[in-house]
Amino acid sequence: MTYRAPISDMLLALNHGAGMKAAVEAGHYGDYDPEITAAVLEEAGRFASEVLAPLDRIGDQHGAKLEDGRVTTAPGWPDTYQRWTAAGWNSVSGPENFGGQGLPLAINAACTEIWSAANVAFGLCPLLTLSAIEALAAHGSDDLKNIYLAKLVSGEWTGTMQLTEPQAGSDVGSLRSRAERAADGSYRIFGTKIFITYGDHDMTGNIVHFVLARLPDAPDGTKGISLFLVPKFLVNADSSLGARNDIHASGIEHKLGIHASPTCTMTMGDDGGAVAFLVGEENRGMQCMFTMMNQARLGVGLEGVGIAERAYQRALAYARERKQGRAVGKSGDGMDAIIVHPDVKRMLMQMRALTAAARTICYATAVALDVAARARAPDVRAAATARGALLTPVAKAFSTDIGNEVASLGIQVHGGMGFIEETGAAQHYRDARITSIYEGTNGIQSIDLMTRKLGADRGAAVFALLDELSQTVQRVEASNDPAFGTTGMRLREAVGSLERASKWLLQRLASSPNDALAGATPYLRLFGSTLGGCKLAEEALAAYDAGEEFGDASRYVTLARFFAETVAVQAPALERTVIDGADAVNGADSVLLS
Numbered sequence: 327m328t329y330r331a332p333i334s335d336m337l338l339a340l341n342h343g344a345g346m347k348a349a350v351e352a353g354h355y356g357d358y359d360p361e362i363t364a365a366v367l368e369e370a371g372r373f374a375s376e377v378l379a380p381l382d383r384i385g386d387q388h389g390a391k392l393e394d395g396r397v398t399t400a401p402g403w404p405d406t407y408q409r410w411t412a413a414g415w416n417s418v419s420g421p422e423n424f425g426g427q428g429l430p431l432a433i434n435a436a437c438t439e440i441w442s443a444a445n446v447a448f449g450l451c452p453l454l455t456l457s458a459i460e461a462l463a464a465h466g467s468d469d470l471k472n473i474y475l476a477k478l479v480s481g482e483w484t485g486t487m488q489l490t491e492p493q494a495g496s497d498v499g500s501l502r503s504r505a506e507r508a509a510d511g512s513y514r515i516f517g518t519k520i521f522i523t524y525g526d527h528d529m530t531g532n533i534v535h536f537v538l539a540r541l542p543d544a545p546d547g548t549k550g551i552s553l554f555l556v557p558k559f560l561v562n563a564d565s566s567l568g569a570r571n572d573i574h575a576s577g578i579e580h581k582l583g584i585h586a587s588p589t590c591t592m593t594m595g596d597d598g599g600a601v602a603f604l605v606g607e608e609n610r611g612m613q614c615m616f617t618m619m620n621q622a623r624l625g626v627g628l629e630g631v632g633i634a635e636r637a638y639q640r641a642l643a644y645a646r647e648r649k650q651g652r653a654v655g656k657s658g659d660g661m662d663a664i665i666v667h668p669d670v671k672r673m674l675m676q677m678r679a680l681t682a683a684a685r686t687i688c689y690a691t692a693v694a695l696d697v698a699a700r701a702r703a704p705d706v707r708a709a710a711t712a713r714g715a716l717l718t719p720v721a722k723a724f725s726t727d728i729g730n731e732v733a734s735l736g737i738q739v740h741g742g743m744g745f746i747e748e749t750g751a752a753q754h755y756r757d758a759r760i761t762s763i764y765e766g767t768n769g770i771q772s773i774d775l776m777t778r779k780l781g782a783d784r785g786a787a788v789f790a791l792l793d794e795l796s797q798t799v800q801r802v803e804a805s806n807d808p809a810f811g812t813t814g815m816r817l818r819e820a821v822g823s824l825e826r827a828s829k830w831l832l833q834r835l836a837s838s839p840n841d842a843l844a845g846a847t848p849y850l851r852l853f854g855s856t857l858g859g860c861k862l863a864e865e866a867l868a869a870y871d872a873g874e875e876f877g878d879a880s881r882y883v884t885l886a887r888f889f890a891e892t893v894a895v896q897a898p899a900l901e902r903t904v905i906d907g908a909d910a911v912n913g914a915d916s917v918l919l920s
């Protein structure tokens with residue numbers, strides 16, 4: 327079965343849950359015409375269903391190959407990439423002065439979900455190019471922008487992001503790749519990077535690598551890292567491609583999933599050093615890289631959403647077809663489709679509700695980043711910057727955890743056939759697994775949420791969000807609609823749990839950091855469940871208000887209710903895990919090290 331972009335759900339999430347409609351009405355999106363949103367998403371959905379989704383399986387089976395120092399992608403990949411860029415999909419949110427369409431990041435976020443759902447291994451390549459565009463646009467010199475930016479925006483060239491080395495994974499500050507200053511103002515890089523996504527491929531004529539390296543006189547740790555642009559082929563003054571640069575794929579990984587995405591070991595410096603150009607200032611590479619990483623983190627969160635949506639659609643179709651047993655109370659011969667069984671309904675609803683919550687959290691992050699960049703009033707920009715920073719680790723980690731959970735449930739709905747590759751359910755599970763590891767593991771995201779984001783300004787960004795969530799709860803309660811069941815009560819409890827856990831953590835961050843760190847992952851889960859639950863309730867209320875626009879609004883109420891009563895209801899337990907679990911975690915040495 328192919329994938330169909332759930333346009334109605336996406337529009338409801340984008341405009342209402344994520345607040346894009348209100349931001350447009352407030353003038354934060356300038357002259358953006360919201361009427362085009364649906365048309366863009368429908369067109370993206372069509373391309374995804376017709377072109378990208380059929381390649382997903384082929385890519386999984388064929389993988390990428392390294393032969394004679396060159397990486398080739400799966401059959402159909404280069405041609406499809408050309409069609410995809412020719413249709414303008416790479417340039418959706420790119421800067422207009424470099425050939426981009428200048429559409430909101432939020433629109434590109436919705437498109438990223440679509441590419442990821444149809445073919446996550448394909449979508450990963452432009453996801454990294456987009457991050458490269460952001461970093462170059464924000465920190466590059468005019469010369470570098472003039473040479474590279476338009477080609478990256480159009481997709482004629484792709485970008486990579488090169489941080490990881492064998493001894494430097496989560497601890498980026500321990501990287502050793504060496505940069506030397508050259509007489510002409512450029513640099514030469516020597517070193518080895520591992521796990522570099524699309525580090526080499528045959529889809530474009532050039533690849534623009536963004537590499538972190540250390541100058542000889544740099545201070546230790548992250549304060550001594552610089553960011554360099556390293557082209558695969560040097561670019562001549564007339565814009566034609568020149569000499570092959572000294573950066574090569576020396577290995578390619580065999581992986582659990584995303585087989586079609588080449589994951590390369592990159593070697594620099596076998597032949598005098600890779601010619602490199604500084605992006606930003608010397609020793610301030612981490613600041614530049616954060617621009618790239620934040621963009622990529624949201625993108626990876628959207629991969630989680632996309633994979634979850636695809637797994638849900640596949641499981642739903644199977645559950646409608648597969649016949650086993652009889653519905654309780656039904657007599658006569660024959661079997662019913664498994665979708666009649668309450669436990670199967672539970673799995674499918676869980677898949678759909680978790681996916682919807684993660685979608686809105688990712689879109690809300692994108693809207694915050696848009697408003698931070700586009701709003702005129704400085705106070706609005708500042709608040710949106712804080713909101714975007716707060717939500718980014720949640721978008722990444724919560725959504726990718728959900729991608730994994732939903733893909734696993736998708737296999738369960740299929741029973742034994744889920745474990746067999748032919749159904750395709752297993753591929754989603756394998757593909758999803760990396761999303762909670764790369765772009766900063768979900769553990770690292772949880773620590774970021776707690777230490778940097780909650781810790782900033784004594785929790786101001788978190789408490790501002792909690793105020794908004796409380797207002798949503800009040801609106802649900804004031805609706806007095808029995809269809810919401812105990813939604814209002816459950817969300818009120820969840821907001822209370824998140825508030826208490828946040829206050830407890832704020833007290834411990836400085837005084838007993840290990841106690842706080844022990845609760846980082848359950849805190850992020852509590853955060854995502856509470857936020858997601860309130861967002862789904864907001865969307866249900868908005869769907870009611872919108873009359874026929876989103877079809878039968880009662881289905882969104884049922885979805886919000888399911889989430890509140892089966893997912894957000896776990897908030898008090900997560901609060902206890904954060905607060906009471908610290909002693910057991912920090913006392914674990916007696917178990918783990920004895």
Ligand SMILES: Cc1cc2nc3c(=O)[nH]c(=O)nc-3n(C[C@H](O)[C@H](O)[C@H](O)COP(=O)(O)OP(=O)(O)OC[C@H]3O[C@@H](n4cnc5c(N)ncnc54)[C@H](O)[C@@H]3O)c2cc1C
Binds near residue numbers: 490521760767
């Ligand atoms: C398919 C694939 C594609 C990738 N693409 C790229 C790419 O394009 N560019 C790139 O630069 N990298 C890439 N990576 C690397 C990826 O970002 C790293 O694997 C990831 O950041 C984790 O680093 P690590 O593997 O060294 O794990 P480690 O850092 O060794 O972590 C192992 C475990 O320890 C935990 N841990 C580590 N430090 C701490 C801490 N301080 N506190 C609490 N827990 C901690 C982690 O959360 C994790 O659970 C890719 C990896 C893969 C597998």
